[in-house]
Amino acid sequence: MARCAWGLGEVRPLCDLCRLTDLRGLPSLTFIPASKIRVSRFVQCSKRDPSLKLMKASKREHHLWMKRDSTGSGQKALNLVRTVEKLPNEKEVIYGALDKWTAWETEFPVIAAAKALEILRKRRKWLRIIQVTKWMLSKGQVFTMGTYDTLLLAFDMDGRVDEAESFWNVILQTHTRSVSKKLFSRIIALYDHHRHPEKILEVFADMEELGVTPDEDTVSRIGRAFTILGQEDKPDLLLKKYKNKWKYLHFNGERVRVHATKHCAEQSKSCKEFKTNSTPR
Incomplete structure (x- = not known):
């Protein structure tokens, strides 16, 4: 039997007014079973009788799981950044300040530390990123792929190729089958920036062994490394295996589709010019 509510938490049988009134003409009237009525605001049942009110089911749902408290993580991150930027480049001093930053924490502030690394990355404080990481x-x-990527980028920007290589070897030994394509692209970009084509081919050999498909920019860097090392036939085979037929470039503010083979032919030509200009006389 339909019911209407007269007061907070009070459910009574259907009144005579509701029984005689054409309920279909009242859009604000809603009937709900007594078991589904929740404590919420009252809704007017009829414009003719304002005293007649009905409970409306609340749409609010309470979470049953515990939410990790991240309140104040932004301020903690800013405090860490300000503290680190004022310190000298001494390992003992920096590590001591970082230990004080977490001295009163019951759990390691992972969220605040990640935000601090992002702030340092935007400010291009590569040395501080290396120290904090x-x-x-x-x-x-x-121990995440995102942290590894940030540290490799900081090594690249700070010119620490040897440290990046040793760290990359540790990553490969620890996470052999789970190394992401992004990390392979990052280390190849690092070797490309610092002109180590032989290292690029070593990483590419690991990618083929593990079955990781390189992205478009990585394919271009690998092809450039083959060209610099004098293996002229390898870029064409590489393009046939991994390159897409079309490539999208930005020209005059618009996204233009061009043939990837023609674009790569121009790239290989520029690589040959780079090789001739970089050879010692």
């Missing part, structure tokens, strides 16, 4: 790894925290 190494400290986090020494604490057994944030």
Whole structure:
């Protein structure tokens, strides 16, 4: 039997007014079973009788799981950035300040540390990123592909190719089958920036062994490395295996589709010119 509510939490049988009134003409009237009525605001049942009110089911749903408290993580990140930027480039001093930053924390502030790394990355503080990330790894925290990518980028921008190579070898030994395509692209871009074509081919050999398909920019860098090392026939085979038929470029503010083979032919020509100009006389 339909019911209407007269007061908070009070359910009574259907009144005579509701029984005699054409309910279809009242869009604000809603009938709900007594078991589904929740404590919420009242809704007017009829414009003729304002005293007649009916409970409306609430749409609010409460979460049953525990949400991790991230309140104040932004301020913690800013405090960490301000503290680190004022310190000298000494390992003991920096590690001591970072230990004080987490001294009163019951759990390691992963969210605040990640935000601090993002702030340092936007400010291009590559040395501080290296120091903070190494400290986090020494604490057994944030062993993620995103952290590895940030550290490799900082090594690239700070010119630490040897450290990047040793760190990359550790990543390959630890996460052999789970290394992402993004990390392979990052280390190849690092070797390309610092002109180590032989290292690029070594990483490419690992990619083929693990079955990782390189993206478009990585294919271009690998082809350029083949050309610089004098293996002129390899870029064409590489393009046939991995290159897409079309490539999209931005020209005069618009996205233009061009033939990838023609574009790569122009790239290989520029690589040959680069090789002739870079050879010692």
